[in-house]
Amino acid sequence: MKGLEVISSGLMTTVQDLGRIGWTQMGVPVSGAADQFSAALANVLLGKDINSPVLECTLSGPKLKLLIDQQVVVTGARMQVKINNKVVPHNTVINADAGSTIGIQSSNCGCRCYVAFSNDMEVTKFLGSVSTYVPGKLGGINGRALKKGDTISFNSIDTNLIKSSHGALPQYYNSWLIKVTEGPEFKRLSSHTKDNIENIEYVISNDSNRMGIRLEGPTLEINESGEMISGPVFTGTIQCPGNGLPILLGPDAQTLGGYPRIFQVAKVDRFLIGQMRPGDQLKFKRIKIEEAEKLWLDRVLSFPFLSKI
Amino acid sequence: MLNRIEFSVNNFAEDLMLIKCKSDALNQNPLIFWQLSKTLLASLSDIEVIPGEDSLAVKINILKKTRVQHLADLKNLLGTYQPEVTEESNKLTTVPICYDDEFALDMNDISLSKGISKAEVISAHCGIEYQVKMIGFTPGFIYIGDLSDELTLPRLKTPRVFVPSGSIGLANKRTGIYSLGGPGGWSIIGRTPTNFFDPKKEDPLLIQPGMRLRFESITKEEFRNMLGN
Numbered sequence: 001m002k003g004l005e006v007i008s009s010g011l012m013t014t015v016q017d018l019g020r021i022g023w024t025q026m027g028v029p030v031s032g033a034a035d036q037f038s039a040a041l042a043n044v045l046l047g048k049d050i051n052s053p054v055l056e057c058t059l060s061g062p063k064l065k066l067l068i069d070q071q072v073v074v075t076g077a078r079m080q081v082k083i084n085n086k087v088v089p090h091n092t093v094i095n096a097d098a099g100s101t102i103g104i105q106s107s108n109c110g111c112r113c114y115v116a117f118s119n120d121m122e123v124t125k126f127l128g129s130v131s132t133y134v135p136g137k138l139g140g141i142n143g144r145a146l147k148k149g150d151t152i153s154f155n156s157i158d159t160n161l162i163k164s165s166h167g168a169l170p171q172y173y174n175s176w177l178i179k180v181t182e183g184p185e186f187k188r189l190s191s192h193t194k195d196n197i198e199n200i201e202y203v204i205s206n207d208s209n210r211m212g213i214r215l216e217g218p219t220l221e222i223n224e225s226g227e228m229i230s231g232p233v234f235t236g237t238i239q240c241p242g243n244g245l246p247i248l249l250g251p252d253a254q255t256l257g258g259y260p261r262i263f264q265v266a267k268v269d270r271f272l273i274g275q276m277r278p279g280d281q282l283k284f285k286r287i288k289i290e291e292a293e294k295l296w297l298d299r300v301l302s303f304p305f306l307s308k309i
Numbered sequence: 310m311l312n313r314i315e316f317s318v319n320n321f322a323e324d325l326m327l328i329k330c331k332s333d334a335l336n337q338n339p340l341i342f343w344q345l346s347k348t349l350l351a352s353l354s355d356i357e358v359i360p361g362e363d364s365l366a367v368k369i370n371i372l373k374k375t376r377v378q379h380l381a382d383l384k385n386l387l388g389t390y391q392p393e394v395t396e397e398s399n400k401l402t403t404v405p406i407c408y409d410d411e412f413a414l415d416m417n418d419i420s421l422s423k424g425i426s427k428a429e430v431i432s433a434h435c436g437i438e439y440q441v442k443m444i445g446f447t448p449g450f451i452y453i454g455d456l457s458d459e460l461t462l463p464r465l466k467t468p469r470v471f472v473p474s475g476s477i478g479l480a481n482k483r484t485g486i487y488s489l490g491g492p493g494g495w496s497i498i499g500r501t502p503t504n505f506f507d508p509k510k511e512d513p514l515l516i517q518p519g520m521r522l523r524f525e526s527i528t529k530e531e532f533r534n535m536l537g538n
Contacts, residue, residue, distance in 0.1 A: 024359045024368075025346045026514055027445040126508055135489045136448050138508055181322055207470050211492060224463070229481070230445070230452065232359035232366030234325060241494060242466035255359050256445035256452075258464055258480060259494065264322035292323040293376055300372060307372050 003068045003119060003154030006146050010062035010104065014132035015123045015140035016114075018051045018309060023127050024255045030235065031131035031139070034112055034210055034251045034274025036309055037170070038076035042116035044305045045073045045093055048157070051308075053123060053130045055115040055146075059277065061104025062146060064115075068098050068154065071118035077110025077172060077275060091169060110172035111277040119154035133252055135211070167302030170272070175281040179269045181289050183237065185228075185260030190221035202246070202282045210252040213276055219244025222260060230256040236265035236273065248273060266292035268299050314341065316387040318380060326367045326383060335363055339442060343518040344393050352386060362443045362452065401521045404486070404501050406435065406477055407532040412500035414472075415465075419479065419496055423459060433459045434484065434498060434524060441520045442483065449488025449506025451516050456482050468494035475500045477524075484524075502527075502535035 006013075016039060019032025033039030033056055040050040055062070061079050066072075072094045074081045081088050082103040088094050090113075096102065104113065123130045123140050132140030141150055189197070197220070205214035222240050233239065237249045239259040246262065250273055265273065266287060276282065287295075300306045314334040321327040328345070335341060339362065346360035349367060357368040369379040408431050410416060420427050434456070443452040456479065464480045469492060472478070476487040478495025487493055488506040505516055516522075527535070 022357060024357055025350070025445075026448070027450055028448050135491045136506065136508065138448075143508075184319075184321055184327055228464075229361065229363045230443070230483075231361040231364050232321075232327070234322075234359075234366070234368065236322075241468055242464070245467075247468075254446045254450075254491075256361055256443070256450075259468075261321075264325065267322070267324050289320050289323050289376075293371055296323060296371065 001154060002151050004152045005065040006148055006150040007063040007065055009146045009148050010057050011060045012058040013062045013146040014056050015053050015121060016056045016131050017053050017129055019131055020127050020129035027255050029252050031133040031252050035076055035271045037271040039114045040305055042073045042075040042114045046071060046116055046118050050305055053121040057104050057113050059111060060106035064102045066096050066098055066100045070096055072096050073116045074113055076113035077107045079107040079113045080105040109174060110275040112274050119156050122153040122155050172275050176276060177283050177285050179266040179285045179287050180263035181266060181287060181292050183261035183263045186262050188223045188260045189262055193221045198284055198286060204276050204278050204280045206278045208278055210250045212250055213248040215246045228258050230258040233257040233261060236270045237261050238263040268295040318383050321366055323376060324369055324371050328365045338392055340518050341392055398520045403523055403525050404503060405527045406499040406501050406524045407527050407529055408499040409529045413498050415496035433457050435526045439522050441516055441518050441522055443518050447489045447491060451486045452483050453522055454483045456484055462496050464494040468492055477501060502532050
């Protein structure tokens with residue numbers, strides 16, 4: 001059944017789930033929601049499987065017309081949401097009738113919000129995931145962002161709405177302190193850079209997208225000598241090309257890369273990559289691998305649904 | 310029967326392990342990590358793998374088992390791992406490439422930094438029989454080698470924000486095909502009209518490591534005609 005019509009698309013609105021798991025050995029990126037925490041939370045609040053399709057809205061959101069009655073939840077960046085011109089809260093189940101319009105404004109803080117519906121969007125699945133990967137035209141709506149005039153059909157599903165309790169939700173700011181562990185080529189950094197890197201304040205470049213976030217700021221001193229054969233990289237890997245300006249890889253990260261991997265963002269902070277916006281400030285906080293492991297286990301205790309991510 | 314290989318396993322992150330081996334084992338069997346990726350996926354549950362040419366990363370779930378337990382299990386498995394004997398692939402794939410200035414974005418720089426003419430660059434790249442060394446990076450990206458010393462160049466210091474699809478680049482001993490458009494740090498020598506990643510096909514990834522491959526120079530007109538088909 002036709003369930004939704006796109007009145008305006010927003011800057012970049014795509015269908016995502018938690019990613020195309022199990023194909024990285026073939027060079028297929030994981031993709032999925034850039035902020036998996038918020039995407040999963042939206043589904044959890046509706047009593048749905050955390051891997052159900054959601055809309056990922058970037059910086060400035062879409063305007064949508066519902067063609068059927070739905071329950072709707074919005075999570076993530078605090079972009080103002082209006083249903084029939086009435087402001088509604090985030091992280092709350094909203095009952096919306098057929099004919100309602102949902103308008104999602106822009107935000108000053110955080111980059112992406114997520115919209116989940118009580119019924120399931122009927123969209124293209126590729127290799128087990130509906131995640132839109134625009135460079136490969138995979139998943140979602142014909143492998144692209146939503147356009148004005150698109151309609152999305154829904155399959156009705158039985159949801160099991162239970163009031164779930166959870167820990168305090170993350171707050172977003174325009175400056176980030178991101179916990180990182182040493183990457184395989186960390187030792188290539190000069191000792192001066194190793195000692196000072198936590199003091200460097202970077203700015204998120206405009207040349208940033210779901211594949212990678214480029215950082216602007218003082219250049220790092222890196223030893224480039226010796227051929228480097230392309231090696232595995234993941235969401236959260238921080239590469240340092242010869243120009244000394246780090247690149248932080250996002251959900252559409254390539255699977256192999258030939259620039260030194262100086263850091264890896266701790267799993268507990270990887271969701272935040274999806275909320276960094278051009279112009280935001282960023283600093284690194286170095287932690288040990290044991291601490292990163294413990295932080296993740298603690299986070300899962302606060303948010304049990306994360307055990308499936 | 311090949312000798313047992315000595316692997317090392319190290320932490321890459323709290324949920325990532327990196328496996329490496331000595332270079333002589335790699336020289337004997339350049340497809341070790343491609344083969345190992347299949348063995349690991351078949352033997353261990355709840356993991357994801359990314360094989361590279363000289364290393365392999367394993368993504369683990371630290372909620373089901375501790376990182377230390379994963380490490381021990383991996384070491385155990387690698388201790389008894391017997392690599393396959395690689396057979397020469399019979400399949401030779403010919404890849405058309407147009408070296409026209411419109412597509413060869415870095416031809417001038419390649420020619421200048423190696424001190425050889427464009428014609429010499431082309432003849433050093435084209436007509437030689439290569440092997441597919443790895444697939445990865447983005448869907449349909451193909452790592453091919455070895456390039457002759459005449460063409461080995463480091464990666465660009467600042468990677469391009471966008472490299473058009475079909476672009477063919479150089480980095481160190483490898484030449485590679487960007488089947489998808491996107492960012493890239495290799496020096497671009499030409500472009501192919503052939504698409505090596507078509508999600509609509511039953512088997513979207515036609516090329517596998519170990520296959521033999523050569524480039525064939527085509528004109529801009531031929532390029533346009535082949536794109537049109």
